[in-house]
Amino acid sequence: MTKYNKVTPDLADTLTQICGEKNVIYENKEELSSYSYDEAGKLFARMPEIVVKPQNTGQVSKIMKLANENLIPVTPRAAGSGVAGATIPLEGGIVLSVEKMNKILEINKIDRVAVVEPAVVTNELCERVLEEGLFYAGYPMSVEMSFIGGNVATNAGGDKVIKYGNTRKHVLGLEVVLANGGILNLGGRIRKQTWGYDLMDLMIGSEGTLGIFTKIILNLLPAPGKTVTLLVPFDNIEKTTEAVSNIILAIKKLPLTVEFMDKISVELSSKYLKTTIPFQDKAEAYLIIEVDGDSQQELEDTYQKAGEACLKNGALDVFIGDDRKSAESIWRVRMVFAEALRLVDPYVSLSGDVVVPPSKVTELMEKTIKIANKHKVRVAIAAHIADGNLHPELFKPDYVSLEDWPELAEKIYVEITQEAIKLGGVGSGEHGVGFLKRDIFLNTKPQIELDIMRGIKNLFDPNNILNPGKII
Amino acid sequence: MTKYNKVTPDLADTLTQICGEKNVIYENKEELSSYSYDEAGKLFARMPEIVVKPQNTGQVSKIMKLANENLIPVTPRAAGSGVAGATIPLEGGIVLSVEKMNKILEINKIDRVAVVEPAVVTNELCERVLEEGLFYAGYPMSVEMSFIGGNVATNAGGDKVIKYGNTRKHVLGLEVVLANGGILNLGGRIRKQTWGYDLMDLMIGSEGTLGIFTKIILNLLPAPGKTVTLLVPFDNIEKTTEAVSNIILAIKKLPLTVEFMDKISVELSSKYLKTTIPFQDKAEAYLIIEVDGDSQQELEDTYQKAGEACLKNGALDVFIGDDRKSAESIWRVRMVFAEALRLVDPYVSLSGDVVVPPSKVTELMEKTIKIANKHKVRVAIAAHIADGNLHPELFKPDYVSLEDWPELAEKIYVEITQEAIKLGGVGSGEHGVGFLKRDIFLNTKPQIELDIMRGIKNLFDPNNILNPGKII
Numbered sequence: 001m002t003k004y005n006k007v008t009p010d011l012a013d014t015l016t017q018i019c020g021e022k023n024v025i026y027e028n029k030e031e032l033s034s035y036s037y038d039e040a041g042k043l044f045a046r047m048p049e050i051v052v053k054p055q056n057t058g059q060v061s062k063i064m065k066l067a068n069e070n071l072i073p074v075t076p077r078a079a080g081s082g083v084a085g086a087t088i089p090l091e092g093g094i095v096l097s098v099e100k101m102n103k104i105l106e107i108n109k110i111d112r113v114a115v116v117e118p119a120v121v122t123n124e125l126c127e128r129v130l131e132e133g134l135f136y137a138g139y140p141m142s143v144e145m146s147f148i149g150g151n152v153a154t155n156a157g158g159d160k161v162i163k164y165g166n167t168r169k170h171v172l173g174l175e176v177v178l179a180n181g182g183i184l185n186l187g188g189r190i191r192k193q194t195w196g197y198d199l200m201d202l203m204i205g206s207e208g209t210l211g212i213f214t215k216i217i218l219n220l221l222p223a224p225g226k227t228v229t230l231l232v233p234f235d236n237i238e239k240t241t242e243a244v245s246n247i248i249l250a251i252k253k254l255p256l257t258v259e260f261m262d263k264i265s266v267e268l269s270s271k272y273l274k275t276t277i278p279f280q281d282k283a284e285a286y287l288i289i290e291v292d293g294d295s296q297q298e299l300e301d302t303y304q305k306a307g308e309a310c311l312k313n314g315a316l317d318v319f320i321g322d323d324r325k326s327a328e329s330i331w332r333v334r335m336v337f338a339e340a341l342r343l344v345d346p347y348v349s350l351s352g353d354v355v356v357p358p359s360k361v362t363e364l365m366e367k368t369i370k371i372a373n374k375h376k377v378r379v380a381i382a383a384h385i386a387d388g389n390l391h392p393e394l395f396k397p398d399y400v401s402l403e404d405w406p407e408l409a410e411k412i413y414v415e416i417t418q419e420a421i422k423l424g425g426v427g428s429g430e431h432g433v434g435f436l437k438r439d440i441f442l443n444t445k446p447q448i449e450l451d452i453m454r455g456i457k458n459l460f461d462p463n464n465i466l467n468p469g470k471i472i
Numbered sequence: 473m474t475k476y477n478k479v480t481p482d483l484a485d486t487l488t489q490i491c492g493e494k495n496v497i498y499e500n501k502e503e504l505s506s507y508s509y510d511e512a513g514k515l516f517a518r519m520p521e522i523v524v525k526p527q528n529t530g531q532v533s534k535i536m537k538l539a540n541e542n543l544i545p546v547t548p549r550a551a552g553s554g555v556a557g558a559t560i561p562l563e564g565g566i567v568l569s570v571e572k573m574n575k576i577l578e579i580n581k582i583d584r585v586a587v588v589e590p591a592v593v594t595n596e597l598c599e600r601v602l603e604e605g606l607f608y609a610g611y612p613m614s615v616e617m618s619f620i621g622g623n624v625a626t627n628a629g630g631d632k633v634i635k636y637g638n639t640r641k642h643v644l645g646l647e648v649v650l651a652n653g654g655i656l657n658l659g660g661r662i663r664k665q666t667w668g669y670d671l672m673d674l675m676i677g678s679e680g681t682l683g684i685f686t687k688i689i690l691n692l693l694p695a696p697g698k699t700v701t702l703l704v705p706f707d708n709i710e711k712t713t714e715a716v717s718n719i720i721l722a723i724k725k726l727p728l729t730v731e732f733m734d735k736i737s738v739e740l741s742s743k744y745l746k747t748t749i750p751f752q753d754k755a756e757a758y759l760i761i762e763v764d765g766d767s768q769q770e771l772e773d774t775y776q777k778a779g780e781a782c783l784k785n786g787a788l789d790v791f792i793g794d795d796r797k798s799a800e801s802i803w804r805v806r807m808v809f810a811e812a813l814r815l816v817d818p819y820v821s822l823s824g825d826v827v828v829p830p831s832k833v834t835e836l837m838e839k840t841i842k843i844a845n846k847h848k849v850r851v852a853i854a855a856h857i858a859d860g861n862l863h864p865e866l867f868k869p870d871y872v873s874l875e876d877w878p879e880l881a882e883k884i885y886v887e888i889t890q891e892a893i894k895l896g897g898v899g900s901g902e903h904g905v906g907f908l909k910r911d912i913f914l915n916t917k918p919q920i921e922l923d924i925m926r927g928i929k930n931l932f933d934p935n936n937i938l939n940p941g942k943i944i
Contacts, residue, residue, distance in 0.1 A: 110717045110831040133721065155666040166664050169641065182920050188896050189829035192638050192859050194627040194677045195898040196905060196913060196943055197925045201673030205666045222724040245582045249605065252694040253766065294725065294774070298767050357661035359582040387664050424660045426667040433668060441668060448654050452931065453669045459927040471668055 002464045004091055005071045007049040015052050015094070018062045023100060025051040035077060035095045040085040040351060040436055043406050048075065048095040055100045057175060057183060057214040064212070065181030067094055073468050074179075076208035078118060078150030081142045083351050084434025086154065086207045090469040096212065098149055105215070107132055111189045113172060114218045118149025125218075134220040137164035138171075140430065141335075149213045155205030157430030159334075162386035163254040164221075166430065168204045173217030176203055178210075179461035189217060202456070207432050208467040210460045225294040227256060228303045229321040231330045232310045233283035237262070240285040241362045243313035244386050247289065250309035251302050257290040259334050260385035265341075265393075268380065269333045272340035277333060279316050287315075287385070288334055290327075337382055345395045347402065349409035351436055352392035354417055356425035361388050367419045368392045375412055389429035392416060414440045433471045441471065474936045476563055477543045479521040487524050487566070490534045495572060497523040507549060507567045512557040512823060512908055515878050520547065520567040527572045529647060529655060529686040536684070537653030539566055545940050548680035550590060550622030553614045555823050556906025558626065558679045562941040568684065570621055577687070579604055583661045585644060586690045590621025597690075606692040609636035610643075612902065613807075621685045627677030629902030631806075634858035635726040636693075638902060640676045645689030648675055650682075651933035661689055674928070679904050680939040682932045697766040699728060700775045701793040703802045704782045705755035709734070712757040713833045715785035716858050719761065722781035723774050729762040731806055732857035737813075737865075740852065741805045744812035749805060751788050759787075759857070760806055762799075809854055817867045819874065821881035823908055824864035826889055828897035833860050839891045840864045847884055861901035864888060886912045905943045913943065 007015075007026075016024045025031045029047075037045035054060045067074045073093035080087050089095050102119035107129055114129055114136065122143045126136050140146055140156040150156070151167045152174070164170070173187035186200040187193070203211055234240040244258055261269070262285050270277045277286070289306055293299030307318040321327035341348045356364045365381060368390065372379035378395040394412055396405045417427040417440050427433070433441045442450065453472045457464070479487075479498075488496045497503045501519075509517035526532045539546045545565035552559050561567050574591035579601055586601055586608065594615045598608050612618055612628040622628070623639045624646070636642070645659035658672040659665070675683055706712040716730055733741070734757050742749045749758070761778055765771030779790040793799035813820045828836045837853060840862065844851035850867040866884055868877045889899040889912050899905070905913045914922065925944045929936070 108831065109721065111829045112717065112720070113829075133724075155670075157664050157666075161664050165641075166666070168670075169637075178920075184920060184924075185918070186921075188898075189831075190827045190860055190897055190901075192629050192633050192856075192861055192901045193827055193898045194629075194638070194679075194900050194902055194904045196917060196921070197682075197928055198627075198640075198673045198677055199921065199924060201670045205670055207666075210669075222720060222726065225724070245584065248584070248694060249581065252605075252697070254694065293770075294765070295767070295770050298765075298770050301767065355662045355665055357583045357585075359580065359661075384664075388662055389664055425662060426660075426665045428666050429662075429664045430666055432666045445668060446657070448650075448656060449658075449668070449671065452656075452671060455931040456669055456928070459924065459931065 002071070002468065004073050004093060007072055007093065011066070011070060011072070012050055014066060015050060015063065018059050019052050019054050023053040023055065035097065036089065038080040038085060038087045039083045044085050044088055044435070046088050046090055047092065048089040049092045051095045051097055053097050053100045057177065060096070060177045060212055060214055061181040061183055063094070063096060064177055064179060067465055068180045068463055071463060071465065073465050075467050076212045078147035078153065079145055081146045082150060082154055082432065082434060084428070084432045085436045086432055086434035086467070086470050088435055090435060098147070101214065104128055109134065112220045113189050114220055116148050116216050116218065118213050118216060119147045122146050122148060122151060129220055130223060133223050135223040136170065136218060137221055138167040138169070148216055152204055152213055152216055153207050154430065154432040157384065157389065159257045159259055159384055161384060162258060163256050168201060170219045171200065171204055171216060172219050174200050174203055174213055175215035176211035177214055179463065179466045184211065187217065191219065205432070207434060207470055209457060209471050210466065224292045226296070226299055227290050227292045228299055229327040229330045230289040230303060230306060231319040231321065232287040232289065233279035233316045234285050234314060235282050235316055236314065237285050237365055238362050239314040240287060241365065241385065243287065243310050243315065245358055246313055247306050247309045248386070250305045251291060255289055255291045255306070255386065257288065258386035259288040260383035261286050261334065261337070262381045264380040265337055265382050266333060268340040268344055269336050272336050272343055273332060278319060283316060288330060341380060341393055347396040347405055349394040351431065352390065352394070352413055352416065353428045353431040354420035354425055355387065355389045355429040356420050356423045358388050360423040360425065361385060364390060364420055364423055368416050371412060371415045375408065377412060387429065388425065410436065418444065435470055438471065474543070474940065476545050476565060479544055479565065483538070483542060483544070484522055486538060487522060487535065490531050491524045491526050495525040495527065507569065508561065510552040510557060510559045511555045516557050516560055516907070518560050518562055519564065520561040521564045523567045523569055525569050525572045529649065532568070532649045532684055532686050533653040533655055535566070535568060536649055536651060539937055540652045540935055543935060543937065545937050547939050548684045550619035550625065551617055553618045554622060554626055554904065554906060556900070556904045557908045558904055558906035558939070558942050560907055562907060570619070573686065576600055581606065584692045585661050586692055588620050588688050588690065590685050590688060591619045594618050594620060594623060601692055602695060605695050607695040608642065608690060609693055610639040610641070610690070620688055624676055624685055624688055625678065625680050626902065626904040629856065629861065631729045631731055631856055633856060634730060635728050640673060642691045643672065643676055643688060644691050646672055646675055646685055647687035648683035649686055651935065651938045656683065659689065663691065677904070679906060679942055681929060681943050682938065696764045698768070698771055699762050699764045700771055701799040701802045702761040702775060702778060703791040703793065704759040704761065705751035705788045706757050706786060707754055707788055708786065709757050709837055710834050711786040712759060713837065713857060715759065715782050715787065717830055718785055719778050719781045720858070722777045723763060727761055727763045727778070727858065729760065730858035731760040732855035733758050733806065733809070734853045736852040737809055737854050738805060740812040740816055741808050744808050744815055745804060750791060755788060760802055813852060813865055819868040819877055821866040823903065824862065824866070824885055824888065825900045825903040826862050826892035826897060827901040828860045828892050828895045830860050832895040832897065833857060836862060836892055836895055840888050843884060843887045847880065849884060859901065860897065882908065890916065907942055910943065
């Protein structure tokens with residue numbers, strides 16, 4: 001266990017000299033407390049001793065050098081939209097917020113890249129590149145809020161991963177400040193290389209434990225064609241999950257999205273939207289499918305094949321959103337999901353994020369429901385189902401106190417994760433290990449793998465000052 | 473410098489017990505010598521002391537444990553089709569050939585994966601999955617010869633990387649035997665995860681220096697639609713390279729291929745094929761473009777837009793290969809390239825593999841020609857140009873002896889690589905560092921990065937027995 005030092009007034013002074021007075025929060029408890037938690041919830045909050053907001057790579061480097069020499073823990077923070085507690089300053093110390101480094105530095109049409117600072121909001125980038133006829137394909141569900149830097153740190157996913165892959169697939173280059181203040185430049189404006197060990201992919205998804213990203217080069221794609229969204233009710237979960245691979249084989253290309261929502265999820269979302277969804281009485285589950293096509297004819301051909309595959313797999317009907325309005329009304333059901341759940345239960349736990357092979361999704365759903373029932377906890381399941389990525393969300397039952405609830409919720413997630421791992425899966429598809437999933441991570445990863453991961457952490461951060469208590 | 477031990481007769485006996493008599497080559501110099509070099513050429517050959525051909529993971533593990541305990545260097549070998557010398561047993565010792573582990577273990581349509589042993593020939597896999605309506609997108613130019621295991625070890629590329637990415641993008645899971653015989657299972661039949669450090673991507677492209685792959689899970693895609701191939705002559709290199717990003721913006725999707733061949737390359741290929749290529753007198757360079765489409769109409773629309781973009785960028789004409797025969801006749805010009813060069817000069821050096829950002833390709837081509845001219849060496853350039861990946865190939869001039877030629881060729885590559893790095897590129901896009909590019913790699917990578925790479929090598933292989941003298 002590392003013995004850390006406290007942030008002294010002298011050290012706070014030095015940090016203020018580095019970042020400028022208005023970019024440091026010290027002693028103001030109220031302001032500090034906004035940096036004490038993330039979307040995992042205030043129940044897990046821990047107070048930082050100081051918050052610093054550097055404006056450039058040089059400042060980040062100086063802060064890290066100082067922290068490393070003085071054994072002060074540093075918790076990097078992007079938008080704080082994560083749900084695994086990765087930005088909670090468990091050991092106090094410094095919260096290094098990248099919020100002031102928020103510029104899109106360049107959009108280059110020849111190299112087809114965007115060069116950004118870490119605090120660019122995902123949606124801002126998406127819109128800016130679209131103006132140039134280009135497309136950034138790496139956006140999580142929190143696209144309106146999340147920062148690119150945080151997306152890279154958690155290897156964020158979203159609903160388009162089946163076609164485009166997690167954030168990892170979109171990063172071409174990274175400037176990284178290491179624990180000792182050293183600066184690494186990895187990758188670049190290039191799409192291929194076999195030029196030594198792949199340190200860039202090691203950094204991606206490392207949740208602020210190996211380095212701090214100060215500049216990111218992202219791959220851009222030509223903007224995709226038109227899309228159509230289908231809403232497909234099924235009277236049976238098994239039929240729903242089995243339809244998924246048949247849809248892909250039928251349309252002979254990757255859909256943009258195949259989202260799953262169970263009965264409860266749709267019920268609550270529709271109640272929230274003050275509307276009703278077709279077949280709400282009969283349907284046990286729904287798929288939301290989005291496909292694209294370069295021409296109208298191809299698009300029609302594709303969505304018809306997708307619809308036929310659903311009907312062949314027992315769908316009750318297929319609803320087609322082929323104009324913007326009807327597509328949006330389908331999508332809204334999925335988009336309000338989290339809010340809808342929070343409305344009926346402000347303490348609903350939203351941190352489930354297991355992944356299994358597509359062929360094991362039905363089995364994991366059944367096991368998830370069984371585990372929740374055993375604990376007398378109501379569960380709603382939404383899923384990026386074509387990726388095998390399930391989000392089981394747990395409602396606080398009346399018999400459990402507010403105090404005991406986080407522990408029970410995590411206990412249930414542990415059981416679900418254990419089943420996922422037995423089925424060849426993992427405990428997180430896009431949220432990360434952070435702090436909330438750390439115990440189950442450490443308890444289920446083979447020792448040989450943990451030893452290597454510890455070795456790597458030790459290589460990059462021998463004093464364990466970077467985001468201690470997360471992942472490893 | 474590690475002091476290795478020799479393979480004693482006792483040790484050879486134990487290895488024979490592990491692998492079986494017919495799977496060991498010992499003392500037979502002629503048979504041993506076939507394992508002393510790869511496609512980098514016999515000039516770089518070094519004799520192994522023993523060759524072992526394990527048939528399963530357990531045997532690989534036992535061999536490594538034995539080698540590690542006895543400080544015997546082990547050089548893993550797949551098809552030996554690499555051109556960077558990564559499979560040359562520099563320190564003698566054991567060559568561990570995976571050639572007997574050559575089974576396709578499973579093709580799963582629901583999970584859309586193939587599970588293979590490392591010695592499956594790339595093309596064999598491509599053909600097998602196509603029978604199931606699926607597509608393996610990771611194939612290098614040596615598709616008829618290379619093993620999947622070698623592709624993963626070198627993060628192999630090919631001509632379809634612009635659309636599908638290097639081999640890295642297609643690997644979902646790896647079983648790896650470590651230097652001490654330990655077995656790591658990374659990834660799985662899953663397409664997303666944020667579950668600790670990304671050890672799998674660290675393994676991919678590590679060229680046998682961190683571990684030996686014994687089982688590989690590969691992502692499969694729905695089989696693509698029809699394709700059309702265009703042959704486009706230009707009278708000027710700059711116009712050719714500048715057309716590339718305009719083609720992508722015009723067709724609004726990623727082409728399957730954009731290959732570049734310069735005048736000399738086309739001349740030699742056409743001579744080899746005993747044919748002539750249109751505009752051979754006037755053209756300074758050619759693009760070969762392949763696009764796909766789900767419908768005939770979309771395909772036509774796409775190749776017409778691609779053709780128009782070429783003409784707008786000064787192409788002399790656009791030739792369309794829209795049936796199999798005409799497309800094949802275009803492709804043959806590219807496919808015979810290496811053989812055609814070897815026919816006029818058996819000592820032609822084929823190991824150039826630099827990458828730069830697309831916007832810097834013209835500049836690097838000019839610099840490459842200038843450097844070759846300076847040394848009075850004739851150069852032919854072929855390129856996976858949309859990836860910025862150039863293969864400058866050097867012909868042995870009469871004024872240089874056979875003995876001095878490899879050194880001069882590498883000297884020229886070093887100069888070209890230095891220019892590529894100055895332009896934001898790297899020294900290898902798909903061949904790897906291996907042994908041939910190691911000096912320039914070590915001389916140009918920043919110290920901070922080399923220190924981390926050495927730390928990683930040391931973590932996985934503290935005795936430096938796995939493929940010593942390669943990469944780091």
